[in-house]
Amino acid sequence: MRPENYQAVNHPPSNEYELNFGPNHPGIEGNYALKVKLQGDTVVEARADAGYLHRGFEKLMEDRLWIQNISLVPRICVPDPVPMEVCYSLAVEELAGLELPERAQWLRVLQLELSRIAAHLFYFGGHAATTGMYTPMYWGVADRDLLLDLFEELTGGRVYSIYNMPGGVRQDIPRGFLQRLSDTLDYIEGRLKDYDNLFFTNQIFVKRAKGIGIISQEQALEWSVTGPNLRACGLEFDVRRDDPYLIYDQLKFDIPTEHGGDAWARTLVRRLEMVESISIIRQVIKALPDIKGPVRTPIPNPLAWRVPAGDSYARVESSKGELAYYVVSNGGDKPYRVHIRGPSAMHAVQVLEKLAVGCRVEDVAQTMFSLDACPPEVDR
């Protein structure tokens, strides 16, 4: 007979031990923990532990005006903030029935692609650092800084630009901006060769990255993997082409894919994407001078702006995958509900917990970083 309050105590086998990976470690951009159970050097179980960056954005947004929320949303993902602003604006525009001027659409694409390049540079740097290569990290951060200079000139803010708003963008580009942008792109494109030599074809990296964290295409679809991580498994899908928003259907770009599904393939897809992004921005630079008109549709008094009741689901392709906003209005001057579907919510929790199993302990950080997860997107 066992007593009523009997609880079995499970003692782990003596060859197993637990390791708290994080919340502060090189595997991810931000604070995020992974509790791993190890047998020798091999991970046998992993549990994601989030919440270190929870700021309650969804609740805060319900208490703020439609227009005020623009200054909140970019903070949800620090390395890639522009898609947050654009996606929220797209959802509100759909609800309010606002027509977006053509010039504003081109300017948004320009920012989105600039932000993608900046985020990928950050990713290469961070990923290299997880394998102990620190030079690409310094290079990546330094080159990203040149893009932040452009953001500063265009919007006034280096990271959080708060430049997009429902109805368009805040103001037109400064004089001579396109020339400086073009120069910076030439420089970045020239640097890619150096990155190839230092990082992408470097055997130290290739040997570490190949065969790490393999996802098959079937698993990727099963686990709702999106974005570059999905394209690294061989599925040619991009929200920009298959569910087009803004003027992406007027632009020419390829969708690079790889077939390995491992950390190496995920890095390579991003490397190829940067070339496409540079080509997209060049198309924008070419077309922009001929597109006249306003950059913003005027909205009624923003302090008393009431958006008609309804709901909308806007999706964009961020540098990390499919980003979506579900916005509900009850006809008031504030959103009734905003749900943010960050791509990392899938990658950093379910996918990572499964991928980490079977990894050696020194590969855990690299597996995490290769998924390019952004913890604040999980915590919100």
Added chain:
Amino acid sequence: MSAAHSQNLNVLLQEIEGIHLTHHNPRRLRADIAAEALPALLALLRGRASYVHLSAISCVDWIEENQFELVYHLWSYETSVLISAHIRIPREPGIYLSVFDIYTPAAFFERDIHEMFGVYFEGSPDMSKFILTEWNGPPPMRKDFNSEKWVMETFSWQEYHPDWLKDLEEQGGGIVSTPESIRMDNK
């Protein structure tokens, strides 16, 4: 989406009783159905209509109608259509079925909704806390939880009156030098 696809889908969806379809635009389809019919709809869409991607599950608290609205956003890579299936469940007791057996990613969203709204999903693999590990209050995303009121009741205001502010106030307070005057000085 081609016309043939659309027709096949419409025929399929007629199998679900009491379904109400609305086309927002060619790539967005809204389906309002009864809560009992949702698992059948999802099984149908995933099994026979290529909707393999669960984009998100959103929850909305309609406190005045005493209901929770659950929205399942599904995407088909083949037909490029996003279907949003809307259901309403009573706010009390706030229990619904898990769709984890149909869509694996549902586990994350259901865990999140349980934490933020207190909706319990029967059959979900993990309903433990995730983000709000140290929170013992009511589910915070519910409309009857007022975060500002909670802050006022929980934290006390601290007096902040540093020396530099006192100096400023002695000089008359407010903005001492406008940005224009600073720029003029620099010239």
